[in-house]
Amino acid sequence: MKIIPYGRQYIDEDDINAVIDVLRSVWLTCGPKVKEFEDALCKYTGAKYAVAVSSGTAALHIAVAALELGDDWEGITTPNTFLASANSIIYNNGRPVFADIEEDTHNISVSEIEKRISSKTRLIIPVDFAGHPCEMDAIYNLAKKRNIYVIRDACHSIGSLFKGEKTGSCMYSDMTIFSFHPVKHITTGEGGAILTNNAEIYEKLLMLRNHGMTKDEELLTSNPGPWYYEMHMLGFNYRITDLQCALGISQLKKLDRFIKRRREIVDIYNRELGQIKYITIPIEKDYAKSSYHLYPVEIDFEKIGITREEFMLALKDKGILTQVHYIPIHLQPYYRKRFSYKPGDYPVAENYYERALSLPLYPAMTDEDVAIVIKALRELL
Numbered sequence: 001m002k003i004i005p006y007g008r009q010y011i012d013e014d015d016i017n018a019v020i021d022v023l024r025s026v027w028l029t030c031g032p033k034v035k036e037f038e039d040a041l042c043k044y045t046g047a048k049y050a051v052a053v054s055s056g057t058a059a060l061h062i063a064v065a066a067l068e069l070g071d072d073w074e075g076i077t078t079p080n081t082f083l084a085s086a087n088s089i090i091y092n093n094g095r096p097v098f099a100d101i102e103e104d105t106h107n108i109s110v111s112e113i114e115k116r117i118s119s120k121t122r123l124i125i126p127v128d129f130a131g132h133p134c135e136m137d138a139i140y141n142l143a144k145k146r147n148i149y150v151i152r153d154a155c156h157s158i159g160s161l162f163k164g165e166k167t168g169s170c171m172y173s174d175m176t177i178f179s180f181h182p183v184k185h186i187t188t189g190e191g192g193a194i195l196t197n198n199a200e201i202y203e204k205l206l207m208l209r210n211h212g213m214t215k216d217e218e219l220l221t222s223n224p225g226p227w228y229y230e231m232h233m234l235g236f237n238y239r240i241t242d243l244q245c246a247l248g249i250s251q252l253k254k255l256d257r258f259i260k261r262r263r264e265i266v267d268i269y270n271r272e273l274g275q276i277k278y279i280t281i282p283i284e285k286d287y288a289k290s291s292y293h294l295y296p297v298e299i300d301f302e303k304i305g306i307t308r309e310e311f312m313l314a315l316k317d318k319g320i321l322t323q324v325h326y327i328p329i330h331l332q333p334y335y336r337k338r339f340s341y342k343p344g345d346y347p348v349a350e351n352y353y354e355r356a357l358s359l360p361l362y363p364a365m366t367d368e369d370v371a372i373v374i375k376a377l378r379e380l381l
């Protein structure tokens with residue numbers, strides 16, 4: 001039986017050869033491919049600076065660290081995201097505060113953000129859920145009026161457009177984060193990047209990626225010789241290798257093609273599944289062009305008299321693997337225990353979670369694969 005996963009990478013011979021070339025070269029890490037990948041990311045997004053790191057989580061961690069917010073602050077993010085978006089606030093001694101989501105896009109709601117802002121709020125982390133941009137201009141304007149930073153978690157949305165702005169240009173954020181995990185649009189195995197237009201933040205990110213070290217002559221307090229380096233911040237080893245960056249460069253060349261194919265599949269799903277009574281298909285707002293990392297539908301499992309578990313297992317029997325994005329973060333035991341969150345705190349995200357199911361979506365899916373998924377859903381609903 002053919003297995004259709006919910007997401008997977010697309011690797012071709014060019015990608016493989018790009019990695020092999022690095023294996024035959026002098027530099028496996030800290031070499032020229034890292035900067036070449038960063039330059040390619042800047043060219044693609046329009047941002048001035050890019051720092052490639054070992055994961056999207058590492059990118060979020062040092063993005064927040066670069067802001068040096070101290071230890072008595074709050075960061076607002078969405079409950080409908082992967083753990084790392086909120087954990088990055090805790091890593092940096094902040095308190096994670098959630099703002100509930102919109103019913104239609106399932107992105108963080110601007111009016112809910114406004115309600116949660118306090119005198120301690122220093123940061124907002126909007127997440128472009130499933131690839132659909134948040135209302136970035138409204139969020140950015142609201143933040144800038146109050147001296148609040150914005151780090152856009154665009155781990156789902158490289159290649160998407162907000163009012164024509166390419167995600168990653170940082171027109172509406174201080175920094176923007178990407179992930180290159182294999183289920184994302186392009187992959188480096190594991191990997192991530194931070195984009196910014198701020199030179200000072202860029203310099204800090206370079207240090208934070210590499211133990212907080214610098215050899216920059218302008219920053220050194222003394223310079224006794226060529227071996228010399230200084231540590232100016234508490235950084236990490238979040239470096240990415242040249243092997244990974246060579247793969248990233250090769251993948252980035254195909255990104256627009258990948259997105260085109262994702263959108264073709266979404267069109268077929270929308271046309272065919274939009275007809276089915278108990279399914280709500282994802283929407284795309286006029287201001288947005290989604291790059292569709294995921295295809296999350298809402299299914300009224302109660303009305304059809306089947307649990308989500310039974311539904312997922314029935315699809316699995318047919319070789320179709322699905323996922324649930326996301327368990328609202330405030331319901332995680334760690335968050336409940338440490339921050340006293342409880343069920344009912346964010347009803348829109350909780351209600352959405354009960355009904356959410358992500359169907360297979362990746363560029364290597366054939367029309368036949370898409371037809372198999374649609375047929376299976378029709379049989380079950």
Ligand SMILES: Cc1ncc(COP(=O)(O)O)c(C=O)c1O
Binds near residue numbers: 156191192
């Ligand atoms: C919204 C979001 N933020 C952050 C991350 C973390 O990225 P990574 O898995 O590359 O660490 C992910 C990855 O799943 C994600 O989906």
